[in-house]
Amino acid sequence: MRRADAPVTVKQVCGELGISLEPARSEAMRSKLNRLAEQGWLRKLADGKFTTTR
Numbered sequence: 367m368r369r370a371d372a373p374v375t376v377k378q379v380c381g382e383l384g385i386s387l388e389p390a391r392s393e394a395m396r397s398k399l400n401r402l403a404e405q406g407w408l409r410k411l412a413d414g415k416f417t418t419t420r
Contacts, residue, residue: 367408373415 367374376396377387385391403410409419 367416367418370417373411373413373417375415379416 367379370378376392376399379385379399380387380392380395385395399408399416400410402408403416406419408416410416
């Protein structure tokens, strides 16, 4: 996320990490990103994209 020029989608994160884009995998990643946002490691925007907190 720090390398991205703009907030990223779950599909972009999966693609960058080489994770399959099938719904089960992308939803698992969405859950992980949401947990990181709840803990303050990431920031979730209103449009569902994620970015760093800095």
